Amino acid sequence: MGGAAHVIAPAREGRGTRRRATGIPIRVKFMTDLHVYDTTLRDGAQQEGLNLSVADKLAIATHLDELGVGYIEGGWPGANPKDTEFFARAADELTLRNATLAAFGATRRAGGRAETDPLIRALVDSQAQVITLVAKSHTGHVERALRTTLAENLEMIRDTVSFLRGEGRRVFLDAEHFFDGYRTDRAYALEAIRVAAEAGAEVVALCDTNGGMLPNEVADVVHDVVGATGARVGIHCHNDTGCAVANSMAAVDAGATHVQGTINGYGERTGNADLLTVVANLQLKAGYPLLEPHRLQESTRISHAIAEVTNIPPYSRQPYVGSSAFAHKAGLHASAIKIDPDLYQHMDPKNVGNDMRMLVSDMAGRASIELKSRELGFDLDPSNEENSETLTRVLKAVKEKELGGYTFDAADASFELLLRHEIDGSLPDFFQVESWRVITDARGDDEALSESTVKLRAAGQRHVQTGEGNGPVNALDHALREALSVAYPEIAHLELIDYKVRILDAAHGTDAVTRVLIETSDGTTSWTTIGVAANILEASWDALVESVTYGLVRAGVDPR
Numbered sequence: 001m002g003g004a005a006h007v008i009a010p011a012r013e014g015r016g017t018r019r020r021a022t023g024i025p026i027r028v029k030f031m032t033d034l035h036v037y038d039t040t041l042r043d044g045a046q047q048e049g050l051n052l053s054v055a056d057k058l059a060i061a062t063h064l065d066e067l068g069v070g071y072i073e074g075g076w077p078g079a080n081p082k083d084t085e086f087f088a089r090a091a092d093e094l095t096l097r098n099a100t101l102a103a104f105g106a107t108r109r110a111g112g113r114a115e116t117d118p119l120i121r122a123l124v125d126s127q128a129q130v131i132t133l134v135a136k137s138h139t140g141h142v143e144r145a146l147r148t149t150l151a152e153n154l155e156m157i158r159d160t161v162s163f164l165r166g167e168g169r170r171v172f173l174d175a176e177h178f179f180d181g182y183r184t185d186r187a188y189a190l191e192a193i194r195v196a197a198e199a200g201a202e203v204v205a206l207c208d209t210n211g212g213m214l215p216n217e218v219a220d221v222v223h224d225v226v227g228a229t230g231a232r233v234g235i236h237c238h239n240d241t242g243c244a245v246a247n248s249m250a251a252v253d254a255g256a257t258h259v260q261g262t263i264n265g266y267g268e269r270t271g272n273a274d275l276l277t278v279v280a281n282l283q284l285k286a287g288y289p290l291l292e293p294h295r296l297q298e299s300t301r302i303s304h305a306i307a308e309v310t311n312i313p314p315y316s317r318q319p320y321v322g323s324s325a326f327a328h329k330a331g332l333h334a335s336a337i338k339i340d341p342d343l344y345q346h347m348d349p350k351n352v353g354n355d356m357r358m359l360v361s362d363m364a365g366r367a368s369i370e371l372k373s374r375e376l377g378f379d380l381d382p383s384n385e386e387n388s389e390t391l392t393r394v395l396k397a398v399k400e401k402e403l404g405g406y407t408f409d410a411a412d413a414s415f416e417l418l419l420r421h422e423i424d425g426s427l428p429d430f431f432q433v434e435s436w437r438v439i440t441d442a443r444g445d446d447e448a449l450s451e452s453t454v455k456l457r458a459a460g461q462r463h464v465q466t467g468e469g470n471g472p473v474n475a476l477d478h479a480l481r482e483a484l485s486v487a488y489p490e491i492a493h494l495e496l497i498d499y500k501v502r503i504l505d506a507a508h509g510t511d512a513v514t515r516v517l518i519e520t521s522d523g524t525t526s527w528t529t530i531g532v533a534a535n536i537l538e539a540s541w542d543a544l545v546e547s548v549t550y551g552l553v554r555a556g557v558d559p560r
């Protein structure tokens with residue numbers, strides 16, 4: 001951390017901690033709690049390709065509540081039938097222990113009255129205790145998008161906020177395009193905030209709706225708005241400059257006490273501020289006690305659980321919670337990491353429920369193999385001579401395989417099989433493959449179908465099985481698991497969940513080879529295996545065989 005100017009932040013409302021001269025956050029009396037406001041279900045759901053059913057939304061809301069966010073914005077009841085249904089079902093089915101549900105909507109129509117506006121009625125009917133109203137504060141948007149007068153827009157804000165307050169609801173206001181509006185006409189933008197606050201809006205969130213801001217300007221504007229209006233200010237950022245998280249941090253530093261974002265940064269275009277990163281930064285780096293530590297430790301799990309619901313693969317390089325966030329391709333550094341991981345990591349991954357991971361790469365030395373082995377549960381302390389020899393053998397095997405196109409970075413399961421084999425040759429011989437084949441057949445306009453036959457021996461018997469699939473690997477997978485199902489019913493629930501192919505360039509006078517990575521799930525966890533061959537189906541087959549073998553080892557099954 002920097003010098004004293006950064007270290008001793010002036011105490012201001014909302015700042016829950018200050019720093020010692022060492023830069024280590026200390027907790028001081030909490031003045032105003034900082035709202036953690038999630039809008040995954042509303043703004044996040046705007047992401048291209050993201051479609052949430054009502055059941056999905058309920059499932060995500062439950063995860064968000066477990067994480068401990070203060071507010072969950074559920075959607076726009078009245079404007080969107082699915083969202084109306086969400087609030088109706090949430091009232092019956094959701095028991096929130098930490099979070100308050102918020103309904104999103106717009107200020108009333110120009111020229112009308114809030115109490116007779118059907119969309120405002122739908123907000124009241126949603127039963128949400130918090131209503132977040134989007135409003136215009138940019139003169140250009142009022143005149144050209146809303147096509148009304150500047151005075152009427154202020155009246156729409158005043159009327160809608162006071163009506164909802166009269167209905168006993170807490171009201172937050174999202175000032176859309178605020179930063180651009182402030183640049184265009186500061187006085188009007190500030191007036192919109194004042195009107196909302198005077199009418200009873202508890203928070204006015206300044207929105208960088210098109211995401212074009214940079215942190216220094218966000219800080220200046222937030223500072224000015226807090227000083228000029230006295231309103232409780234919130235921040236809502238989009239990531240179009242890659243600064244959504246930095247902008248949110250800058251706003252909080254300048255006095256915002258309500259921060260909005262989405263899980264995994266979902267949102268249209270380049271997304272919204274990733275709430276998990278914002279919260280981890282604020283709590284672990286800036287010292288704001290936002291979530292109970294045991295809830296923050298659920299971040300990684302919840303990020304991935306929500307990714308399962310949205311069906312968008314988790315981003316491995318996501319800060320804090322990504323699978324690569326604490327992965328070290330160690331090489332030279334491995335021996336030092338072994339002694340003191342803190343030297344190489346910005347924080348303890350346990351704080352967010354993540355883990356340090358060692359990558360076994362072609363730069364691998366004995367130390368990283370030893371670390372990786374320990375991570376997998378094998379103690380190969382090299383002070384023991386036998387272990388030392390094993391390490392040498394494993395290293396040699398890894399390097400040979402990598403020369404042939406293998407990579408163990410992403411194939412932990414294949415590495416573990418190699419390790420078991422090199423340690424004591426104990427890799428169980430579950431089955432012996434006699435042959436396999438696959439054909440793909442296309443007729444007329446019908447979709448091509450693949451059919452495979454696998455012959456193998458297991459449990460003292462010969463098994464011949466065919467399998468069908470929409471592709472050759474799918475067909476091979478079905479036939480292989482069918483053929484094994486009599487001897488090993490344990491593998492019935494294994495499922496191939498991801499398949500990746502890469503053609504490796506021909507180099508050094510060799511032919512091009514194909515590298516296949518297969519991810520398999522047993523319902524609770526997943527593992528990745530690798531196959532490399534000149535023929536894509538052969539590479540796929542090798543990876544499939546390893547995936548099933550690993551599944552059997554994992555399940556603690558003995559060869560039959």
Ligand SMILES: [Zn+2]
Binds near residue numbers: 207236
């Ligand atoms: Zn937005």
